[in-house]
Amino acid sequence: MATGSTLQKAIELVTKATEEDRNKNYEEALRLYEHGVEYFLHAIKYEAQGEKAKESIRAKCCQYLERAEKIKESIKKGKKKPVKEGDTESKDEKKSDSDSDSDDPEKKKLQSKLADAIVVEKPHVKWSDVAGLDAAKEALKEAVILPIKFPHLFTGKRIPWKGILLFGPPGTGKSYLAKAVATEANNSTFFSVSSSDLVSKWLGESEKLVRNLFDLARQHKPSIIFIDEVDSLCSARSDNESESARRIKTEFLVQMQGVGNDTEGILVLGATNIPWVLDAAIRRRFEKRIYIPLPEEHARLTMFKLHLGNTPTTLTEEDLRTLAKKTEGYSGADISIVVRDALMQPVRKVQTATHFKKVRGPCPKDPKTIRDDLLTPCSPGDPGAVEMSWMDVDGDKLYEPPVTMNDMLRSLATSKPTVNEDDMVKLDKFKEDFGQEG
Template sequence: MARDKKPSIIFIDEGDALCSSRSENESESARRIKTEFLVQMQGVGNDNDGVLVLGATNIPWSLDSAIKRRFEKRIYIPLPEAPARSNIFRLSLGSTPHSLTEHDIKELGMRTEGYSGADINIVVRDALMQPVRKVQTATHFRRVRGPSRDNPDVMEDDLLTPCSPGAPGAMEMTWMEVPGNKLLEPIVSMSDMLMALSNTKPSVNENDLKRLEEFTEDFGMEG
């Protein structure tokens, strides 16, 4: 199909699942799939001009040697640096209301050395849950002005938002007593991000990174 629709790109994510080293213990079907893959990528009479095959893996050392030869360029993509991490925070927040400043986002990028893009997404998702937790655990609410749930362009003066017991106008109540159309959840703040960050550790350890760098030195090719 790729040849028929060319120019085209075939992308194989988690390529180690398909292209791991062949062994005597694997099933006949798995062996046939790998053999067919090798033949299609670089077999006699195959015309792959206009077809680009890309693969990604976190454990390149497990790839079959014949597969490694088929992928002519082996490029190591390291963990994101601080500016890239800050940008991932921005993208992950998207249009979600928050009170983070540009300085806050840059600081988060600096604080997340060793975090992958997926790790940062987990941090943001956890932070986005913090306002929900504040609502659920609040013992006091106060009236504030904010956009109507039914029409965001209309401002209302009687919305209820969580607060501390000592806050001006605090009323003792739980979220179950707040009418659904009058609840104003707190927006995501820097403290929410820092709380989420303290609960999320990097998923990539130093040994894995060192092994990836050693593989790159032995087999990698710069694009």
């Protein structure tokens, strides 16, 4: 979504909120204020250009949040039991009110830090965009989609999974699966968290951030907390580590499955390339540990098709099958690099061509219009070849050369797989001991 459209959406929401506020529909106004502030925060983090723009948006956010807090207080007061004439509120009530007031500023500050972790815009990655990994997709649907769609199925002893760990070599689609979950789980709040969101230089603040993350997740449930590279936060505890690191891990353990903590409606989704360094207690709390392996031949074939998209190409189904066979040991990320490099080959042909010839084809600006005066790079010996460089070609007249099998093979020769054999042995061992095939 473009910057303007995100900010426009935020402005629309707060405009509606002020209208509802004026009409004394306070609950609806509160909901719209909070929703509008989420969009403003998204614009600050990802899209606002320049510090002045960010500062003005922050000032607006503070203004709307203050109004939202006042509405919240008035709603709470409206719901209190009426006090008898001549009576005053009891000391206990006053004390609890003052306590909550004193706790609020710190809690608000910590939760505002975590507000950026909430994914407001969906990544638009569907299950069909993920090639292969059927077992992993089924487990995620079972944990996320089904409990939302059919809550009556998950009652009594049948409860959805609370923790799922995706492990495997780098570039196999663990984070991409998480994007698919964020897109497909329409009614869920998706928290995308990294170690920088939870680690603070101030003593005691890191574990408070962890606790507040889970508190926010409980407030917005059903919710999914996705922790990428979970090994950076939850490695095995040892005598040599710092006290602060140990406390963060302890807080994670308590929040994920501790006494007095409600984890209903919350799924913790972790991803890691080195699962053997995880603490044993954290490993136990991830009830499903799914191995995301290197793609098989049929999955690699699908990946080539997905990455090529609608680019003009002369590749046949047989050519794609040959490429899938030749890329044994390549991860999904490696295949995307091979295809991206091959897609650049026609651009390189245009750049290095010394001769161009006229061809008939669709106009680059309007594909429905067919033109006879388009120019495409050719060899000097081709009939109708005219000596010229790409600088002499009109931008509207260039006919894009299609991607060929030779382009793909040339890219394949220069792009090598990135997965280490030693790591594969360790991952297979972890899968046999603790995991399941994805």
